[in-house]
Amino acid sequence: MRTLRRFLTRLGNFSARRRDDERLREEIEEHIALQTAENLRAGLSPIEARRQAMLKFGGVEATKQEYRAERGLPLIENLVRDLRLAGRMLRKSPGFTAVAVVTLAMAIGANAVVFGVMDALILRPLNVPQPDSLYGTEYGVDTGFQSYPNYIDLRDRNRSFDGLAAFTFAFVGLDTGDNPSSATGYATSGNYFDVLRTQPYLGRFFHSPDEHGRNSAPYLVLSYAYWHSHFQDDPGVVGRAVRLSKHPFTIIGVAPPDFRGTVLFVSPDFFMPIVNQEQVNGENLLDARGNTHGVFETFGHLKPGVAPAQAVADLTAVGAYLEKTYPKEFAQKTFSLPRAGLSSFGRAMRAFIAGLMILAGLILLAACANLGSLFAARAADRSREVALRLALGASRTRILRQLLTEAVLISLVGGAVGLLGSIALLQQMSMWQPFPGAPIHLPVNPDATIYGVALALALVSGLLFGIVPVRQVLRTDPYQIVKSGSSGRVGRRITVRDALLVVQIAICAVLVTSSMVALRGLARSLNGNYGFETRNAMLINSNLAMAGYSGDEVPTMQKRMIEGMGTIPGVEKVGLVNEYPPLVYAAGSRVNVFKDETTDLRPSNVAAFPYRYDVSPAYFQAAGTALLAGRDFTWHDDKNAPGVAVVNREFAGKLFGSVTNAIGRYFTLQDGKRVQIVGAVENGKYLSLTEDQQPAIFLPAVQSPLSQACVVVRSSRDPQQLAAAIRSKLHELDAGLPFDLRTWNDLLVVTLFPSRVATVSLGVLGAMGAMLSITGIFGMAAYSVNKRLKELGIRMALGAQRQEVLQAALGRAFKLLAFGSAAGLLLGILASRVLASIVYGATPRDPLVLGGVVLAMSLLGLLATWIPAQRALAIDPAILLREE
Amino acid sequence: MKEKTDVLQGTLALMVLKTLDVLGPLHGYGIARRIEQISGDLLAVNQGTLYPVLLKLEQEGAIASDWGTSENNRRARFYQLTREGRKQLQVETQDWEQTAAIIGRFFDVKAEDLS
Numbered sequence: 001m002r003t004l005r006r007f008l009t010r011l012g013n014f015s016a017r018r019r020d021d022e023r024l025r026e027e028i029e030e031h032i033a034l035q036t037a038e039n040l041r042a043g044l045s046p047i048e049a050r051r052q053a054m055l056k057f058g059g060v061e062a063t064k065q066e067y068r069a070e071r072g073l074p075l076i077e078n079l080v081r082d083l084r085l086a087g088r089m090l091r092k093s094p095g096f097t098a099v100a101v102v103t104l105a106m107a108i109g110a111n112a113v114v115f116g117v118m119d120a121l122i123l124r125p126l127n128v129p130q131p132d133s134l135y136g137t138e139y140g141v142d143t144g145f146q147s148y149p150n151y152i153d154l155r156d157r158n159r160s161f162d163g164l165a166a167f168t169f170a171f172v173g174l175d176t177g178d179n180p181s182s183a184t185g186y187a188t189s190g191n192y193f194d195v196l197r198t199q200p201y202l203g204r205f206f207h208s209p210d211e212h213g214r215n216s217a218p219y220l221v222l223s224y225a226y227w228h229s230h231f232q233d234d235p236g237v238v239g240r241a242v243r244l245s246k247h248p249f250t251i252i253g254v255a256p257p258d259f260r261g262t263v264l265f266v267s268p269d270f271f272m273p274i275v276n277q278e279q280v281n282g283e284n285l286l287d288a289r290g291n292t293h294g295v296f297e298t299f300g301h302l303k304p305g306v307a308p309a310q311a312v313a314d315l316t317a318v319g320a321y322l323e324k325t326y327p328k329e330f331a332q333k334t335f336s337l338p339r340a341g342l343s344s345f346g347r348a349m350r351a352f353i354a355g356l357m358i359l360a361g362l363i364l365l366a367a368c369a370n371l372g373s374l375f376a377a378r379a380a381d382r383s384r385e386v387a388l389r390l391a392l393g394a395s396r397t398r399i400l401r402q403l404l405t406e407a408v409l410i411s412l413v414g415g416a417v418g419l420l421g422s423i424a425l426l427q428q429m430s431m432w433q434p435f436p437g438a439p440i441h442l443p444v445n446p447d448a449t450i451y452g453v454a455l456a457l458a459l460v461s462g463l464l465f466g467i468v469p470v471r472q473v474l475r476t477d478p479y480q481i482v483k484s485g486s487s488g489r490v491g492r493r494i495t496v497r498d499a500l501l502v503v504q505i506a507i508c509a510v511l512v513t514s515s516m517v518a519l520r521g522l523a524r525s526l527n528g529n530y531g532f533e534t535r536n537a538m539l540i541n542s543n544l545a546m547a548g549y550s551g552d553e554v555p556t557m558q559k560r561m562i563e564g565m566g567t568i569p570g571v572e573k574v575g576l577v578n579e580y581p582p583l584v585y586a587a588g589s590r591v592n593v594f595k596d597e598t599t600d601l602r603p604s605n606v607a608a609f610p611y612r613y614d615v616s617p618a619y620f621q622a623a624g625t626a627l628l629a630g631r632d633f634t635w636h637d638d639k640n641a642p643g644v645a646v647v648n649r650e651f652a653g654k655l656f657g658s659v660t661n662a663i664g665r666y667f668t669l670q671d672g673k674r675v676q677i678v679g680a681v682e683n684g685k686y687l688s689l690t691e692d693q694q695p696a697i698f699l700p701a702v703q704s705p706l707s708q709a710c711v712v713v714r715s716s717r718d719p720q721q722l723a724a725a726i727r728s729k730l731h732e733l734d735a736g737l738p739f740d741l742r743t744w745n746d747l748l749v750v751t752l753f754p755s756r757v758a759t760v761s762l763g764v765l766g767a768m769g770a771m772l773s774i775t776g777i778f779g780m781a782a783y784s785v786n787k788r789l790k791e792l793g794i795r796m797a798l799g800a801q802r803q804e805v806l807q808a809a810l811g812r813a814f815k816l817l818a819f820g821s822a823a824g825l826l827l828g829i830l831a832s833r834v835l836a837s838i839v840y841g842a843t844p845r846d847p848l849v850l851g852g853v854v855l856a857m858s859l860l861g862l863l864a865t866w867i868p869a870q871r872a873l874a875i876d877p878a879i880l881l882r883e884e
Numbered sequence: 885m886k887e888k889t890d891v892l893q894g895t896l897a898l899m900v901l902k903t904l905d906v907l908g909p910l911h912g913y914g915i916a917r918r919i920e921q922i923s924g925d926l927l928a929v930n931q932g933t934l935y936p937v938l939l940k941l942e943q944e945g946a947i948a949s950d951w952g953t954s955e956n957n958r959r960a961r962f963y964q965l966t967r968e969g970r971k972q973l974q975v976e977t978q979d980w981e982q983t984a985a986i987i988g989r990f991f992d993v994k995a996e997d998l999s
Contacts, residue, residue, distance in 0.1 A: 023961070024935065026959070026961075027911075027912055027935065027960075027961050028932070028935070030911065030912070030913065030954065030958055030959070030960045030961075031911075031912050031913045031916070031931065033956070033958065034911075034913040034954065034955075034956065034960075035913060035931075037956055038917075056931055057930075057931045057932045058930035058931060058932040058933065059932065060932065062932065063932035063933065063935055063936070066933070066936045067935055067936045067939060069936075
């Protein structure tokens with residue numbers, strides 16, 4: 001109670017300082033006057049009486065100080081005073097302040113941006129009730145894909161999940177009556193929304209009881225965003241009939257605004273029951289147990305008390321049952337339980353973002369080292385001032401507090417600037433759609449967490465670099481410094497500043513190395529050999545099921561399209577591939593292949609696991625894939641003809657030793673079909689640019705037609721000029737056919753996206769690293785030239801040559817630079833192994849990279865020491881020596 | 885020469901309260917003088933230290949102050965005990981006496997008493 005009262009009074013006094021000082025002064029005066037009077041009465045002389053009175057009173061200034069400390073809140077008062085002084089000091093050296101603030105703003109901004117992305121993709125769970133117990137079931141190592149019948153078994157036989165839901169993506173033509181447009185959504189199991197425990201914003205969701213087998217539930221739930229943009233928030237949409245790829249569906253509800261599906265970076269336009277997927281895919285996957293692309297991800301809430309490890313054991317048991325029951329179609333693989341939200345992309349994304357976070361942290365560390373050495377230099381320059389203050393009775397704590405206040409002030413300002421920048425950038429990123437037409441976006445959203453992190457980083461880094469000069473101040477001997485001036489010792493062996501600079505340069509060299517490795521990798525992947533030629537090739541991507549084709553109409557129409565394209569002048573070759581060609585939208589399903597002599601077609605007897613593409617005759621010519629031996633398909637390799645295949649060199653080598661050996665030989669597919677190899681083509685890339693060489697087989701598309709296919713049109717001139725002709729030709733063939741016409745290169749964007757992102761982010765971080773090393777070296781060099789102006793002047797007066805002067809002035813800076821760069825280069829080479837998983841062909845053992853780093857660091861060194869060197873050379877000894 | 889005792893702040897505060905209790909309103913010099921007198925000049929305070937103590941007591945509400953006129957007709961700040969201060973004095977006197985009694989007993993103890 002008493003303490004509180006005092007605190008409040010003190011708080012009040014905090015503002016009323018002047019009046020109180022006056023009161024104390026008056027009281028002291030009165031006190032001394034009374035004592036003097038007393039002393040006079042005791043018979044002392046007036047002067048002596050006053051002197052005795054003063055002596056008895058004690059130190060007036062000390063009393064005042066104590067009185068003030070008693071009265072106000074000294075901590076806050078001192079802080080305010082320190083802040084004012086710090087502000088004044090910083091204003092006095094605007095160059096230093098600007099460099100420091102910009103350095104920190106960049107470092108903290110980079111960290112805030114990376115953290116924002118990490119927060120959005122990794123730290124934050126899905127926006128659904130109880131996300132903590134929500135797990136996906138991942139099957140095998142490559143992807144989370146499942147077949148629908150397997151999902152049903154997993155759903156019904158597991159004992160760990162409180163309901164297991166599944167979904168896959170659906171690409172449809174959505175026709176609301178006037179303008180059909182393509183839309184992307186989820187085809188989900190009936191229990192999807194119930195498993196997620198979400199409630200509709202409008203209308204109702206579909207549920208398990210709505211499912212009555214194939215194509216039984218033509219219901220559509222719109223996402224809030226799609227409802228907002230395409231239906232103008234019209235509450236009357238519930239009950240409206242629309243056409244999905246020509247099939248009638250009824251809109252039954254709208255999902256809540258904050259629900260954007262169960263993959264964090266894909267926001268669907270709609271949700272439809274998976275039992276109706278045949279209507280939009282044109283292919284029934286509900287019974288295809290062997291087709292592991294029927295379901296994209298399965299997930300559910302673990303029952304209370306069930307640990308993930310138990311659930312994995314449970315799922316493995318179900319897997320064992322499936323393997324026993326369906327030996328031909330199910331091979332047991334390891335199950336794992338990733339967090340729902342990133343599905344099978346999680347691992348790579350996590351690794352990449354963690355890597356970025358580490359690099360960003362390094363940037364901040366380098367910035368701190370940079371500022372730390374600047375601060376140490378500054379403190380050294382101010383040693384005279386510090387000594388004077390110490391001599392006048394300031395405590396060392398007080399001086400340190402002052403220095404720290406200055407550091408923290410800079411870091412807070414830098415942090416604020418960095419945060420503003422990062423917020424702007426994050427907002428841009430949240431609007432960004434990397435692939436036009438695909439509903440992929442980054443759900444970043446600058447919020448309080450990010451502000452908090454930025455603030456914490458600013459404070460920590462402020463303290464970190466503010467602490468550097470502490471030892472220096474603590475060891476200051478005011479007597480020595482005041483006596484001898486501050487010119488002091490230069491030739492000390494290794495100072496903290498030197499060590500800091502080496503650390504900083506090493507960090508920067510790591511960043512420069514990684515960004516060079518990434519750049520080089522990207523350049524290579526752009527010029528690499530994919531096994532096909534993407535230039536001058538257009539892709540017509542169409543799903544005939546969207547236009548109502550089915551059965552035998554599909555291959556007939558596809559043949560007409562190929563022939564139609566061939567009549568356009570300028571077109572050289574036309575071919576077709578089912579689904580998508582290699583490297584587009586991660587297309588490429590893999591199949592089990594058995595040796596001809598194998599009769600027991602169980603998974604353990606599989607001879608190869610190649611990618612399978614179904615292609616038309618002349619596809620290889622259209623794609624620019626070289627035929628190494630044998631023949632291409634013809635239109636006679638149709639349904640009635642024996643099974644034939646063209647294989648790539650890898651496959652031929654793996655099964656038969658060589659290409660020539662392979663021609664004419666047979667292999668067996670999972671369904672028991674015997675296939676003869678009639679040709680061999682060159683190797684290529686299929687799923688991603690970073691993959692190791694994989695086997696691949698090509699089968700005639702007419703033998704297994706699919707409504708979703710791409711027609712490859714190769715022309716002699718710029719394919720863009722053909723676009724209009726292709727469009728009108730397609731229109732001529734079927735005016736109601738939805739299609740997507742792009743160059744092959746455009747579609748590669750998706751495949752190249754990860755390495756592009758990696759390259760851009762590493763490039764930015766590398767540039768920051770380079771900038772930091774410039775300021776660091778510059779600071780150090782400028783400081784040492786400044787310090788030694790006099791010495792250099794004397795050397796010049798005694799006849800030193802330019803070269804010797806430079807050597808004396810900058811030799812040390814260069815030595816540190818070389819040392820730091822070497823260390824950084826080594827570390828960077830080690831770090832680049834991580835990059836190899838993302839960037840195609842990222843290898844640091846590339847002479848170009850090594851040379852590039854060395855060259856870049858030397859250039860940076862030259863750039864940074866240029867001005868100090870000029871300054872050193874411009875010394876006029878006559879003027880300089882006269883000055884002091 | 886014997887060093888004059890440096891008074892602990894707490895003790896000084898108690899002395900101030902007691903002085904004001906006995907003598908009524910006094911200015912700073914008066915308080916210092918009385919304390920010096922009563923403690924038999926053993927406790928010649930570094931008189932300046934009195935003022936921070938006075939301020940602290942005033943902030944705690946134990947004493948109040950106002951301007952008045954001193955014996956030599958000058959403006960002086962007079963301090964007087966408040967009700968709260970009187971209570972505080974009572975409590976602290978008791979505490980002090982108790983402590984003094986305990987310490988006293990310890991000093992009275994002889995070796996044979998503990999055997």
